[in-house]
Amino acid sequence: MSTSPDLKRLSLNQITTNSWTLPEAVTGCKQAGLAEIALWRDKVQAYGLKKSSQLLADSGLHISSLCRGGWFPAGSQKERQVRIDDNRRAIAEAAELGTDVLVLVCGPATDKDIAGAREMVAEAIATLLPEAEQAGVRLGIEPLHPMFAADRSVIVTLAEANALVERFNSPTVGVIVDAYHVWWDPDIYTQIARAAGHILGFHISDWPVPLPNVLLGRAMMGDGVIEIRRLRMAVEATGYNGPIEVEIFNREIWDSPGESVLEQIKARYLAHA
Amino acid sequence: MSTSPDLKRLSLNQITTNSWTLPEAVTGCKQAGLAEIALWRDKVQAYGLKKSSQLLADSGLHISSLCRGGWFPAGSQKERQVRIDDNRRAIAEAAELGTDVLVLVCGPATDKDIAGAREMVAEAIATLLPEAEQAGVRLGIEPLHPMFAADRSVIVTLAEANALVERFNSPTVGVIVDAYHVWWDPDIYTQIARAAGHILGFHISDWPVPLPNVLLGRAMMGDGVIEIRRLRMAVEATGYNGPIEVEIFNREIWDSPGESVLEQIKARYLAHA
Numbered sequence: 001m002s003t004s005p006d007l008k009r010l011s012l013n014q015i016t017t018n019s020w021t022l023p024e025a026v027t028g029c030k031q032a033g034l035a036e037i038a039l040w041r042d043k044v045q046a047y048g049l050k051k052s053s054q055l056l057a058d059s060g061l062h063i064s065s066l067c068r069g070g071w072f073p074a075g076s077q078k079e080r081q082v083r084i085d086d087n088r089r090a091i092a093e094a095a096e097l098g099t100d101v102l103v104l105v106c107g108p109a110t111d112k113d114i115a116g117a118r119e120m121v122a123e124a125i126a127t128l129l130p131e132a133e134q135a136g137v138r139l140g141i142e143p144l145h146p147m148f149a150a151d152r153s154v155i156v157t158l159a160e161a162n163a164l165v166e167r168f169n170s171p172t173v174g175v176i177v178d179a180y181h182v183w184w185d186p187d188i189y190t191q192i193a194r195a196a197g198h199i200l201g202f203h204i205s206d207w208p209v210p211l212p213n214v215l216l217g218r219a220m221m222g223d224g225v226i227e228i229r230r231l232r233m234a235v236e237a238t239g240y241n242g243p244i245e246v247e248i249f250n251r252e253i254w255d256s257p258g259e260s261v262l263e264q265i266k267a268r269y270l271a272h273a
Numbered sequence: 274m275s276t277s278p279d280l281k282r283l284s285l286n287q288i289t290t291n292s293w294t295l296p297e298a299v300t301g302c303k304q305a306g307l308a309e310i311a312l313w314r315d316k317v318q319a320y321g322l323k324k325s326s327q328l329l330a331d332s333g334l335h336i337s338s339l340c341r342g343g344w345f346p347a348g349s350q351k352e353r354q355v356r357i358d359d360n361r362r363a364i365a366e367a368a369e370l371g372t373d374v375l376v377l378v379c380g381p382a383t384d385k386d387i388a389g390a391r392e393m394v395a396e397a398i399a400t401l402l403p404e405a406e407q408a409g410v411r412l413g414i415e416p417l418h419p420m421f422a423a424d425r426s427v428i429v430t431l432a433e434a435n436a437l438v439e440r441f442n443s444p445t446v447g448v449i450v451d452a453y454h455v456w457w458d459p460d461i462y463t464q465i466a467r468a469a470g471h472i473l474g475f476h477i478s479d480w481p482v483p484l485p486n487v488l489l490g491r492a493m494m495g496d497g498v499i500e501i502r503r504l505r506m507a508v509e510a511t512g513y514n515g516p517i518e519v520e521i522f523n524r525e526i527w528d529s530p531g532e533s534v535l536e537q538i539k540a541r542y543l544a545h546a
Contacts, residue, residue, distance in 0.1 A: 112500045147420040149457035150482045150498045160459045184422035186433045209423045225423045227385045
């Protein structure tokens with residue numbers, strides 16, 4: 001249990017250094033010696049898709065994923081179509097950037113019918129699947145913590161995400177395992193094993209006690225109670241040896257200089273991941 | 274789906290009118306025409322156990338439950354024994370007050386070992402079981418929302434609570450189903466059905482969007498997204514026809530006059546429960 005993962009697998013999820021523009025994040029990763037980065041669509045758009053694509057190609061950084069597609073449930077067929085169209089653009093952006101993973105945050109219900117919203121998620125993925133296949137972009141369903149069930153994702157357990165993946169039975173659909181979202185689950189190690197062969201990403205951060213805030217509460221690895229290494233080793237036991245993204249929504253970290261955040265990330269990754 | 278539950282089943286969980294003393298809460302319930310109340314140990318202690326017991330007996334109110342026992346995991350055997358002893362007192366208090374349900378909030382892990390903490394919960398319940406049986410007090414395991422996994426309860430799904438109950442296979446151990454804690458669970462209706470015969474209580478409130486606060490965020494029925502009536506009817510379909518407790522941790526409600534809170538509770542109960 002005491003072996004650190006290879007630093008080559010460490011990926012900076014761009015949200016962790018939220019105050020950095022895309023070029024700043026790329027430069028930061030290069031200077032810190034990282035090999036991987038995960039991008040956010042809004043930051044790519046701010047810099048321009050073509051320029052971003054060129055910048056990343058020149059940098060030599062591998063893009064572990066693009067965040068994010070999803071947000072599927074809506075109150076009308078018309079609005080659901082708008083969401084589908086936006087996801088089509090996200091798939092095209094991922095392909096243009098040269099990453100093969102689009103992270104899906106599936107979205108909340110628009111009314112009290114959470115079961116109905118879950119069906120809308122399945123329908124939307126079915127609709128997008130042929131296009132994603134053709135673009136060579138895999139869809140990574142990320143179950144969020146159940147505290148986000150009402151405002152961000154009706155998919156809140158790895159069991160649900162696994163069931164969706166099994167329903168499609170396509171190499172183009174898989175799951176993202178984020179330690180912060182799944183650590184509490186009494187069934188998590190069974191579900192990680194069940195996800196063997198379709199884990200498209202592994203995200204880490206930590207859960208501080210007490211949790212200061214629902215959205216921005218997550219912490220740097222080592223500053224909370226999550227058994228990150230145990231989760232990482234379970235994910236590896238399935239055969240996943242891909243990027244490990246550090247994804248932290250935290251105002252204090254956002255307000256810190258990106259360079260020092262990256263240095264801390266490297267140290268904490270080696271100590272806790 | 275449109276039938277309201279009988280008002281006779283409505284129970285005021287005392288935390289909902291947190292600014293009221295025990296005698297004030299009893300008077301408030303009587304004046305509002307309620308037949309049920311759920312008590313908290315700190316408020317009983319503040320008024321005195323014997324006096325409380327007499328007051329409740331004189332009032333004619335039925336006590337749906339006593340909150341709370343639990344908080345079992347601890348870092349040492351000695352400290353775990355201290356918790357066991359406190360739960361013994363809680364069982365005795367429940368018996369003295371004349372309620373046959375003690376709600377268990379099982380407690381957090383003291384380190385990162387959440388699986389180990391879950392075992393400590395099972396061990397503690399096994400230890401307490403003979404005493405609870407003898408006292409005629411049933412232990413109601415209440416799974417809390419997973420956002421409380423780190424600081425209040427390692428038991429976070431009804432599936433886990435059901436598995437614990439099945440392990441003991443005793444009429445003295447059951448579950449409490451609280452809508453706020455379980456509504457997000459994709460497996461909830463299966464798990465409610467599985468709980469048939471061992472549901473010891475049903476609690477309601479609502480989940481507002483956005484959730485303003487982890488601990489004090491819950492809302493009055495109707496002010497959120499929970500399908501309360503659907504959950505209530507699923508609970509009833511198992512054969513449970515006991516008290517429905519309104520349990521709301523919410524500063525604004527705590528700061529409102531108890532009388533008007535009770536009137537609102539009755540109206541919202543009829544409309545949404």
